[in-house]
């Protein structure tokens with residue numbers, strides 16, 4: 207069945223609507239970053255750059271490093287953008303843009319998020335790296351797709367222990383791809399369970415002039431325990447990335463530079479340098495594996 211013009215939206219040059227990319231411009235190993243300026247911070251390490259494409263907050267550089275073809279794509283902030291980016295990345299490899307039909311053979315992408323995050327446990331140091339083994343979504347993205355429920359036992363434990371108001375979305379949990387995660391496991395990298403929420407201030411219990419509805423959210427997150435598993439950090443994309451990747455059949459892992467510690471009130475004194483360290487670590491692991 208051919209996809210209608212209103213569903214698969216292509217620009218005049220044959221590129222996909224928001225990402226502005228044509229299928230040949232995308233590598234099958236993809237690094238996602240939130241900040242569009244971080245795209246160049248990753249691609250500056252490439253040996254060659256074939257394509258630089260952008261629209262809105264979605265910027266892509268595709269090139270090679272030590273013979274490995276890699277695309278780096280900015281998602282902007284939030285899981286609403288993750289819905290767009292992941293549907294369009296998938297369409298670029300799994301839909302034939304000429305016939306507007308879904309290809310019979312799935313092409314699987316490897317997707318590595320290089321992001322920033324705030325820790326909720328006092329023993330997770332600022333400037334450390336953390337690999338998210340689970341993404342716990344406080345957004346609703348996963349619920350809008352036909353799905354298998356994800357890691358529903360973990361999600362249920364979160365809902366029960368955090369006493370969220372009935373007005374808050376029901377948390378979902380989706381895991382990273384275990385094989386892909388292996389590549390990034392090292393003594394330098396902590397393993398954690400990451401909460402993704404829909405904002406940086408109230409939804410992460412930050413108070414400037416507005417009082418959050420869940421004043422004690424971070425302390426209940428800090429004391430959560432499910433079979434010895436803790437909740438470790440807060441950010442705004444990981445659970446959406448895991449949800450979309452598992453639904454679409456791709457492999458994903460999220461790596462976080464811990465910039466803030468919400469329990470101790472600290473913030474990194476040199477965020478640029480820790481993000482640069484995470485970028486070089488990630489690229490090294492990709493080319494070595």
Ligand SMILES: O=P(O)(O)O[C@H]1O[C@H](CO)[C@@H](O)[C@H]1O
Nearest residue numbers: 240241283321322441442443
């Ligand atoms: O640094 P990035 O990748 O954007 O990630 C984190 O930083 C942003 C908030 O400052 C959110 O997108 C959050 O997930």
Ligand SMILES: O=c1cc[nH]c(=O)[nH]1
Nearest residue numbers: 322323324441442466
């Ligand atoms: O505290 C933090 C730090 C970075 N990104 C977030 O979403 N939260």
